[in-house]
Amino acid sequence: MPQLAIDATCLPQYDKLDRPTRERLLAATRKFRELSLDALLAHPDLRIRSLPKGQDPRIRTFRISDSWTGVMLAPESGETFLLVHLLPRDSAADWAGDQRHDVNPVMGTLERRDASALGQSDTGPAGPAAAAPPRPEAAPAPAAAARPTARADPGSAPQAAPPPLPAASTPSPDGTTGLLFDRITDRDLQRLGIDPEILDFCRSVATADELHGWAPALPQDQYEVLRALAEGHSVQRVRDEVVVPRRPAVGAVAPDDYDTAIRHTRERVIVVNDNQEIEDVLAGEFNAWRIYLHPMQRELAYRPRFNGPAKVSGGPGTGKTVVALHRVKHLAEHLPLGGRVLLTSFTNALVESLKRNLALLLPPELVEDVDVVTTDKLALDVVKEVHPDVRLRTDTRGIFANYTRQHRLPWPVDFLFSEYRHVVTAHGITTLEGYLDPDARVGRTTPLDADQRREVWHAISSVRAMMRTSRRVPAEDLHAEAARILDERSELPYTNLVVDEAQDLHPAQWRTLRAAVPRGPNDMFIAGDNRQRIYDNTVSFRRLGIEIVGRSFPLRVNYRTTEQILTWADGILRGRPVTELGDSSATEPGGAARCVLSGPEPELFGAPDEPAELDALAERVRAWLAEGIAPADVCVTARTNKLRDSVAAHLRARSLPAGIFHPREHSITDPAHGVRVTTMHGVKGLEFRAVAVFAATADALPQLDRVTSADLDENQHRADLDAQRSLLYVACTRARERLYVSWHGTPSPFLPL
Numbered sequence: 001m002p003q004l005a006i007d008a009t010c011l012p013q014y015d016k017l018d019r020p021t022r023e024r025l026l027a028a029t030r031k032f033r034e035l036s037l038d039a040l041l042a043h044p045d046l047r048i049r050s051l052p053k054g055q056d057p058r059i060r061t062f063r064i065s066d067s068w069t070g071v072m073l074a075p076e077s078g079e080t081f082l083l084v085h086l087l088p089r090d091s092a093a094d095w096a097g098d099q100r101h102d103v104n105p106v107m108g109t110l111e112r113r114d115a116s117a118l119g120q121s122d123t124g125p126a127g128p129a130a131a132a133p134p135r136p137e138a139a140p141a142p143a144a145a146a147r148p149t150a151r152a153d154p155g156s157a158p159q160a161a162p163p164p165l166p167a168a169s170t171p172s173p174d175g176t177t178g179l180l181f182d183r184i185t186d187r188d189l190q191r192l193g194i195d196p197e198i199l200d201f202c203r204s205v206a207t208a209d210e211l212h213g214w215a216p217a218l219p220q221d222q223y224e225v226l227r228a229l230a231e232g233h234s235v236q237r238v239r240d241e242v243v244v245p246r247r248p249a250v251g252a253v254a255p256d257d258y259d260t261a262i263r264h265t266r267e268r269v270i271v272v273n274d275n276q277e278i279e280d281v282l283a284g285e286f287n288a289w290r291i292y293l294h295p296m297q298r299e300l301a302y303r304p305r306f307n308g309p310a311k312v313s314g315g316p317g318t319g320k321t322v323v324a325l326h327r328v329k330h331l332a333e334h335l336p337l338g339g340r341v342l343l344t345s346f347t348n349a350l351v352e353s354l355k356r357n358l359a360l361l362l363p364p365e366l367v368e369d370v371d372v373v374t375t376d377k378l379a380l381d382v383v384k385e386v387h388p389d390v391r392l393r394t395d396t397r398g399i400f401a402n403y404t405r406q407h408r409l410p411w412p413v414d415f416l417f418s419e420y421r422h423v424v425t426a427h428g429i430t431t432l433e434g435y436l437d438p439d440a441r442v443g444r445t446t447p448l449d450a451d452q453r454r455e456v457w458h459a460i461s462s463v464r465a466m467m468r469t470s471r472r473v474p475a476e477d478l479h480a481e482a483a484r485i486l487d488e489r490s491e492l493p494y495t496n497l498v499v500d501e502a503q504d505l506h507p508a509q510w511r512t513l514r515a516a517v518p519r520g521p522n523d524m525f526i527a528g529d530n531r532q533r534i535y536d537n538t539v540s541f542r543r544l545g546i547e548i549v550g551r552s553f554p555l556r557v558n559y560r561t562t563e564q565i566l567t568w569a570d571g572i573l574r575g576r577p578v579t580e581l582g583d584s585s586a587t588e589p590g591g592a593a594r595c596v597l598s599g600p601e602p603e604l605f606g607a608p609d610e611p612a613e614l615d616a617l618a619e620r621v622r623a624w625l626a627e628g629i630a631p632a633d634v635c636v637t638a639r640t641n642k643l644r645d646s647v648a649a650h651l652r653a654r655s656l657p658a659g660i661f662h663p664r665e666h667s668i669t670d671p672a673h674g675v676r677v678t679t680m681h682g683v684k685g686l687e688f689r690a691v692a693v694f695a696a697t698a699d700a701l702p703q704l705d706r707v708t709s710a711d712l713d714e715n716q717h718r719a720d721l722d723a724q725r726s727l728l729y730v731a732c733t734r735a736r737e738r739l740y741v742s743w744h745g746t747p748s749p750f751l752p753l
């Protein structure tokens with residue numbers, strides 16, 4: 001029975017079809033699944049045709065309607081049909097004649113090239129196809145093409161005309177030609193999967209921009225290899241990060257085994273198993289991330305075994321959460337009898353969103369084996385088993401403030417609270433001797449002599465005792481207790497643990513996590529990004545007994561944000577080295593993220609006062625809605641609850657559908673489908689087509705009452721400022737296509753203006 005597969009790069013074209021044509025396409029695709037090969041080829045409505053003699057014999061066209069034609073790859077081996085494009089009837093044959101599909105010699109993937117544009121068509125550059133001008137598609141972004149918005153658009157007008165075919169150049173006296181790939185040998189290029197034709201082609205490319213211009217015409221995976229080399233990465237690294245993850249797990253794929261290659265090209269191709277799946281895929285009712293993973297993402301998520309804790313890091317939108325969710329799937333599918341997986345994160349809002357997405361990815365029977373809870377809830381549950389009356393306290397700073405006032409201590413409350421959070425509980429210090437240890441306060445800039453330390457220790461111990469007596473315990477102490485209880489148990493609650501947004505966890509929370517799962521293969525899988533650390537926790541995995549060495553993996557392709565938005569947002573962090581997750585003393589290895597999407601530059605607006613800023617915001621939102629962006633795809637974010645409320649009220653007063661978004665419940669006050677208005681903390685982990693950041697003014701960012709004064713502790717002062725800078729960065733990088741940032745009066749010093 002024939003099998004149907006769909007190339008994700010053709011999905012954007014589906015959006016252009018009217019409803020009756022879509023229904024006809026669905027009916028046609030069902031036939032590909034239901035009829036025998038002979039019946040299919042003879043079907044009077046489908047009118048399956050080969051291309052004229054001399055062109056790719058594997059390509060067939062079929063009739064969708066009088067005006068639309070489908071293009072299929074129909075390999076001679078096997079019975080898998082790959083739907084590669086949907087085109088107006090009069091241009092389908094021309095397009096199909098220009099393309100060639102091959103099996104990559106090293107990666108075993110199915111790639112498409114515009115052979116005509118590259119002068120590599122079967123009929124040769126002088127043939128009829130070559131006479132047509134190059135007609136590159138928008139960059140065939142891996143899988144991102146399947147997203148509902150900002151899709152690549154095969155077959156439509158080119159985004160930018162490609163440069164003319166590069167001409168061969170003459171070597172300079174030193175033997176080099178000044179061309180892009182001079183430093184790479186032919187042998188290395190071949191080993192990386194570059195075939196002889198593309199090798200010839202790339203020998204004459206002079207600049208990365210020139211290469212980029214040719215992207216739509218080049219075989220997709222070979223372009224990925226060339227792009228990574230052009231960015232200056234070593235051959236070894238390109239092999240490890242681009243080639244190896246794409247290579248088939250078992251053996252090589254023969255050059256004429258298209259059937260296997262189609263099934264193996266999991267990044268771009270979906271093999272549909274039933275009619276419902278066809279409908280879901282074509283109707284865009286599915287989430288691309290459920291099916292398409294970048295080879296690197298797939299390799300990490302589905303690697304059978306890590307010999308201990310593994311870490312995935314990468315900038316915003318690089319798919320860390322997606323990888324974490326797929327890892328949970330893999331772990332749940334391979335659980336030993338009685339095993340359980342914990343998926344955890346920092347806030348209730350993040351956990352709720354993980355729960356929702358996990359339910360989309362896992363069948364219900366696997367969801368049963370996974371707990372999705374915040375790390376604090378985990379600790380509370382563990383402690384409650386022994387002390388059922390204990391509750392979590394959230395007003396700890398207030399208790400310290402009362403104590404400081406009542407006892408007229410010589411230190412401000414923030415100093416004492418910070419010693420409690422960042423020294424005593426962060427380092428797990430349990431005795432006065434431990435606190436007196438010269439190393440206990442490493443990194444603190446306010447010195448304390450031994451007598452002062454005794455006094456501080458006494459104050460902290462007294463506040464802790466009060467909180468214990470009341471049975472309302474702050475998270476830091478709750479975790480210390482949970483870790484102690486777990487350490488004494490022989491049976492631990494989980495076999496595997498996956499952490500998302502790991503950058504915000506406090507060391508005490510990490511101790512609970514470490515203690516909740518036995519050490520061994522696949523014990524911990526950690527995803528996070530220190531650029532996005534918005535709470536002031538710094539962590540050393542090594543000191544916490546979480547040994548990552550050799551199991552740390554960067555993700556570098558951004559699927560969410562346009563290049564224009566990410567480049568601008570990166571300016572917010574300018575000059576600040578990005579540190580490694582779990583090792584703040586090391587900087588993350590270089591290699592900027594590449595964005596698969598492109599769009600307009602962010603829009604910036606400085607208003608004279610708040611009313612003028614509100615007016616401009618309302619006009620911006622109105623314009624987005626007029627452009628066709630759905631209200632629920634628009635988010636306005638502001639620093640405080642008060643600003644959020646006033647923005648929502650103002651937008652509503654201007655007859656715009658806007659409601660306050662509550663991230664924890666993932667709910668919105670009326671109207672249900674309105675524009676989301678929320679705080680900057682509330683947008684963490686989310687994404688929207690259009691984001692407006694309101695009131696990025698000097699007095700709101702940084703909010704100085706949340707920043708330790710430099711007199712108290714310089715390092716803490718810097719860390720607090722960094723956390724607020726990251727907050728702005730997080731807010732801006734939630735935008736997929738449009739970003740608008742406004743302020744009134746003096747702009748925030750964090751803005752890259």
Ligand SMILES: Nc1ncnc2c1ncn2[C@@H]1O[C@H](COP(=O)(O)OP(=O)(O)OP(=O)(O)O)[C@@H](O)[C@H]1O
Nearest residue numbers: 143144289293294316317318319320321322559560
């Ligand atoms: N391979 C992929 N193909 C298509 N889309 C992808 C892929 N990987 C991730 N995405 C999409 O990119 C967006 C960002 O993914 P995700 O939220 O996992 O990134 P992240 O690194 O966790 O982001 P952040 O750290 O900013 O929260 C999502 O819309 C996701 O569905």
